[in-house]
Amino acid sequence: xxxxxxxxxxxxxxxxxxxxxxxxxxxxxxxxxxxxxxxxxxxxxxxxxxxxxxxxxxxxxxxxxxxxxxxxxxxxxxxxxxxxxxxxxxxxxxxxxxxxxxxxxxxxxxxxxxxxxxxxxxxxxxxxxxxxxxxxxxxxxxxxxxxxxxxxxxxxxxxxxxxxxxxxxxxxxxxxxxxxxxxxxxxxxxxxxxxxxx
Numbered sequence: 001x002x003x004x005x006x007x008x009x010x011x012x013x014x015x016x017x018x019x020x021x022x023x024x025x026x027x028x029x030x031x032x033x034x035x036x037x038x039x040x041x042x043x044x045x046x047x048x049x050x051x052x053x054x055x056x057x058x059x060x061x062x063x064x065x066x067x068x069x070x071x072x073x074x075x076x077x078x079x080x081x082x083x084x085x086x087x088x089x090x091x092x093x094x095x096x097x098x099x100x101x102x103x104x105x106x107x108x109x110x111x112x113x114x115x116x117x118x119x120x121x122x123x124x125x126x127x128x129x130x131x132x133x134x135x136x137x138x139x140x141x142x143x144x145x146x147x148x149x150x151x152x153x154x155x156x157x158x159x160x161x162x163x164x165x166x167x168x169x170x171x172x173x174x175x176x177x178x179x180x181x182x183x184x185x186x187x188x189x190x191x192x193x194x195x196x197x198x
Contacts (some may be wrong), residue, residue, distance in 0.1 A: 007105040009098065010039035010135070013082070013091055015047045015166065017057050018191065019069045022164040024076075026137045030110045031075045031158040034135045039110065040079040040098075041066050044089035048123070057196055059083045068186045090123040095132055097184045110135045116144045119152075126151070173197035 012027050023041070031039040033082040043063040047056065060083065067078035081097060082089040095107050109132040111119070116136045119125055136144060138161075148155075164182050172179055174197060179188050193195060 002171070007102070008034070008036045008108055009102065009105045010034060010036040010108045010110050011042055011091070011094060011098070011132075012039055012110040013042040013044060013089070013094065015044050015056065016041070016066050017166050018169055018183055018187055018196075019066045020060065020164050020166060020169055020187075021181070022162045024073070025068060025162055026112065026159050027070075027076055028073065029159040030135050030137050030157050034108055034110070034133075034155060036075065036108060037105075039076050040081075041070060041076060042079045042082055042094060045082045045086060048088040048089045048090070061190075061194065061196070063191060066189050068190075069143045069184055092122070092128045092131075095128060099131065106133065107131065108133045108135055109136050110137060112136070113138050113144045116149065119149070119197075170197040 004098060014023065014028065016023065027041060027161050043059060043066050045059045063078060063083060068077050070076040082094055091109065099107055113136055122128060129151045134152040135157055135186055136154060137157045137159055169179060169182060173191060
């Protein structure tokens with residue numbers, strides 16, 4: 001780290017049910033483009049915007065998959081901060097907790113374009129906009145109007161278009177279609193051994 005430069009910690013939160021290659025491509029590209037010292041893949045404990053919409057894999061299982069997926073990847077780390085806190089997962093609470101733990105670091109929030117389009121629905125989003133730098137990673141089919149983010153200090157990051165989603169992974173499990181190269185070998189084995197999504 002350059003002398004006098006503040007440490008930059010990124011937060012890339014999600015349900016990660018399951019984590020897949022699209023998440024990882026977005027994460028490594030965002031880390032480099034935003035000059036982050038570390039990017040935390042924060043596994044939500046209870047994603048409040050998805051509660052009641054479908055069954056969600058237990059948080060500890062999702063965290064194990066993320067931890068395995070980023071093992072050995074420079075600058076990426078799995079974080080269970082929201083799981084340890086318990087209850088519904090609100091990004092603003094995570095940002096405040098991390099800022100309290102490391103007040104000499106800048107917090108950078110990394111989101112996909114689809115999530116960025118809905119930031120105004122997030123819990124205490126006005127407070128969040130004042131305390132983080134925002135990095136928006138493009139995703140296929142998602143369009144964010146710059147005016148919608150006028151209250152944010154925002155940077156856009158272009159990544160290769162990979163039309164893969166956790167929803168698609170779950171559907172492929174139900175249909176018995178292969179998951180190879182969409183998720184890690186360990187994730188495939190974990191899904192099979194725990195009979196997830198079927």
